[in-house]
Amino acid sequence: MSRRIPAHKEAARTFEALPPAKGSRAPFAASWWGREWLRALEESSLDSGRLQRGRTYARGGAVGQVTVAPGSAAAPVQGSRRTPYRSTVRVEQLTDRQWDRLLDMIAERAANIAALLDGEMPAGLADDAAAAGVPLLPGPRDLDPECSCPDWGYPCKHAAALCYQVARLLDRDPFVLLLLRGRGERELMDELGRRNTARASAEAAVYAATAGAGPDASPARTGDPAGPAFTSRTELPSLPAPPPLPERPGRGPALVDSAVPEPGVDPAALELLAADAAMRAHHLLTGALGAQHADTAPPVPLTEWQDAVRFAAAHPTLEVFARISANCGRTPRELAAATRAWRHGGAASLDVLENSWNPPTARMERDREALRADWADGAPPRLRSWRNRWTVEGRDAQLRLGRDGLWYPYAKDRGTWWPAGPPDADPAVVLTALLEG
Numbered sequence: 001m002s003r004r005i006p007a008h009k010e011a012a013r014t015f016e017a018l019p020p021a022k023g024s025r026a027p028f029a030a031s032w033w034g035r036e037w038l039r040a041l042e043e044s045s046l047d048s049g050r051l052q053r054g055r056t057y058a059r060g061g062a063v064g065q066v067t068v069a070p071g072s073a074a075a076p077v078q079g080s081r082r083t084p085y086r087s088t089v090r091v092e093q094l095t096d097r098q099w100d101r102l103l104d105m106i107a108e109r110a111a112n113i114a115a116l117l118d119g120e121m122p123a124g125l126a127d128d129a130a131a132a133g134v135p136l137l138p139g140p141r142d143l144d145p146e147c148s149c150p151d152w153g154y155p156c157k158h159a160a161a162l163c164y165q166v167a168r169l170l171d172r173d174p175f176v177l178l179l180l181r182g183r184g185e186r187e188l189m190d191e192l193g194r195r196n197t198a199r200a201s202a203e204a205a206v207y208a209a210t211a212g213a214g215p216d217a218s219p220a221r222t223g224d225p226a227g228p229a230f231t232s233r234t235e236l237p238s239l240p241a242p243p244p245l246p247e248r249p250g251r252g253p254a255l256v257d258s259a260v261p262e263p264g265v266d267p268a269a270l271e272l273l274a275a276d277a278a279m280r281a282h283h284l285l286t287g288a289l290g291a292q293h294a295d296t297a298p299p300v301p302l303t304e305w306q307d308a309v310r311f312a313a314a315h316p317t318l319e320v321f322a323r324i325s326a327n328c329g330r331t332p333r334e335l336a337a338a339t340r341a342w343r344h345g346g347a348a349s350l351d352v353l354e355n356s357w358n359p360p361t362a363r364m365e366r367d368r369e370a371l372r373a374d375w376a377d378g379a380p381p382r383l384r385s386w387r388n389r390w391t392v393e394g395r396d397a398q399l400r401l402g403r404d405g406l407w408y409p410y411a412k413d414r415g416t417w418w419p420a421g422p423p424d425a426d427p428a429v430v431l432t433a434l435l436e437g
Contacts, residue, residue: 012069054160093182
């Protein structure tokens, strides 16, 4: 059995009051975690009318700052009287034994660890936890609402409003649920890191103990001629000097006028593909022969869509756009936004355009404080937060944090968000350029 986690309380987290939600018919929670939280609330309620009023209160901005601690979430909720009521919803914390089983289960799956380190909580984690006998999501009757109002409903409309607001918090940060269950994000990441290190050390020890035991253990033990070279401590001979780098990539053969096309082969398109291959080869060779080539990681292979966007960005003609958009099932407008993103940062920038994610809370809080401190003229504009995106209130302007740690500017045009410039690690630099542009 793995090491027992010492039981202690992690400091509570306080979330600013969320702005009123737009649209009375829109789903209240957008994420899987938020919707599952609401399912538990609505299945446990004895009064659908109070739930409806609570939902209206939450949409209208009646819920103040929400304080989330192990086992509870609390907030002031403005009702009919001048002074807000104090509402609380309690959730049973997981036991140390349950946390031990849950963390063992997470550590056994590399995909779970990768997602959590990336600030995301995969929906499948709830199913895996349930299979391990750990109820990560609350079930019906697991939520225990309380309120200072005189209404004895279960829940009253004020406590229901708080529960709905917690669903919106889960949209933004699913780790709120883990804190409610008794463990915070930092503690979990530290514990997973320890377990992952211990597991890797154990596997290395097993490998070291069994190396050489079988007939295919290593070249040195099997008498393979490569054995002496494999185990030699001497340096390898120096490689010959590389050939000089061409000044520019070649164009490839001219096919349009000199070749008889095969049925179904477009010579002009084939020429363009050959020229593009030569251009990429020249770029890769330039990097390989550079002074820092030894410390440069090999490029990550592109997906078919990424390569299509790269190609369109490198050859921005109407014919190329028409062919790629038709073959990829994307509209020319979508392809135009993608190529614009690619020019600002390649695959990382394209990912920012097409995907949202939950950055670590500490990173977002640190950057928000840096934005306040670095803003040149008073306080910065008010920002609405959602996952990795900050939208400027009252302006068609937005910042998006990429998985590469850079902030990307976006501007809205005719209802569509478009990449609006190069990224920067400092959100103040990006936001200033965006609002002044």
